[in-house]
Amino acid sequence: MENILQVKDLKKVFHQHGKRDVTAVENMSFSLRAGEILGIVGESGSGKSTVAKLITRLEAVTEGQIILDGQDITHRKGRALKSIYDKMQMVFQNPVGSFDPRKTLGYGIGESLKNRGVPKAEIRKKTANLLEQCGLEASYMDRYPHQVSGGQCQRAAIARALAVEPQIIICDEATSALDVTVQKKVLDLLMNLQENKKLSYVFICHNLALVQQFCDRVIVMKDGRIAEEGIPDEVIRNPKDAYTKMLVDSVL
Numbered sequence: 262m263e264n265i266l267q268v269k270d271l272k273k274v275f276h277q278h279g280k281r282d283v284t285a286v287e288n289m290s291f292s293l294r295a296g297e298i299l300g301i302v303g304e305s306g307s308g309k310s311t312v313a314k315l316i317t318r319l320e321a322v323t324e325g326q327i328i329l330d331g332q333d334i335t336h337r338k339g340r341a342l343k344s345i346y347d348k349m350q351m352v353f354q355n356p357v358g359s360f361d362p363r364k365t366l367g368y369g370i371g372e373s374l375k376n377r378g379v380p381k382a383e384i385r386k387k388t389a390n391l392l393e394q395c396g397l398e399a400s401y402m403d404r405y406p407h408q409v410s411g412g413q414c415q416r417a418a419i420a421r422a423l424a425v426e427p428q429i430i431i432c433d434e435a436t437s438a439l440d441v442t443v444q445k446k447v448l449d450l451l452m453n454l455q456e457n458k459k460l461s462y463v464f465i466c467h468n469l470a471l472v473q474q475f476c477d478r479v480i481v482m483k484d485g486r487i488a489e490e491g492i493p494d495e496v497i498r499n500p501k502d503a504y505t506k507m508l509v510d511s512v513l
């Protein structure tokens with residue numbers, strides 16, 4: 262399987278006014294294969310979200326390299342940077358906050374379609390179709406983010422991500438804010454879409470059990486570095502690193 266995303270020796274240092282620098286990520290190298298679901302787990306503060314923000318260039322990289330579909334995107338700017346979102350989309354923990362509160366959900370999805378060059382006359386129809394693929398009735402396009410539940414809003418956020426027909430979706434705690442039954446439904450949706458559209462996911466999550474259920478491979482992060490990497494069943498059954506063992510013990 263070819264690598265769709267490669268991360269080499271990634272490092273992120275946050276400089277803070279009057280305070281000590283924080284090295285959030287260091288020595289991080291990994292690859293994501295086409296069609297793969299790669300989990301990233303680790304306790305709070307281990308650097309998972311920073312990795313997501315670096316890959317998606319929402320944060321500037323201090324050192325290292327990010328190769329997306331064979332192209333170095335580490336220092337892209339302007340239009341060249343924008344074009345990475347044609348291939349890679351994100352789904353975050355707080356779906357309501359990811360939509361403009363003054364605009365309908367349909368508007369948010371429509372903007373993504375417009376950016377992809379979909380003609381104006383087709384936007385409502387395509388938006389309806391995307392919402393339906395994500396288990397929402399077309400009428401949800403006219404609702405505002407505060408008029409839907411967290412699970413419904415996350416479905417709309419997934420529909421918006423799909424609007425650009427990406428190859429990769431980075432899910433950062435995408436189901437963590439939802440209650441357990443809704444979480445299961447949104448996860449099922451993500452997994453069905455992955456299979457049907459042959460997407461690749463980076464699935465950031467603090468729940469090892471979910472990673473075991475859904476991911477092909479897992480990276481365990483500790484203090485900004487990779488503590489362990491492998492097939493989830495094997496990592497959980499036979500953790501090589503003491504930290505991984507502690508994570509495993511804490512969920513059993």
Ligand SMILES: Nc1ncnc2c1ncn2[C@@H]1O[C@H](COP(=O)(O)OP(=O)(O)OP(=O)(O)O)[C@@H](O)[C@H]1O
Nearest residue numbers: 275283285303304305306307308309310311312467
């Ligand atoms: N903008 C920032 N400025 C300074 N330090 C930051 C910033 N963002 C993150 N950090 C620090 O970097 C480290 C990693 O944070 P990060 O949010 O990536 O962890 P995480 O594993 O995603 O945690 P959680 O599971 O709680 O979301 C933490 O020590 C955090 O305090």
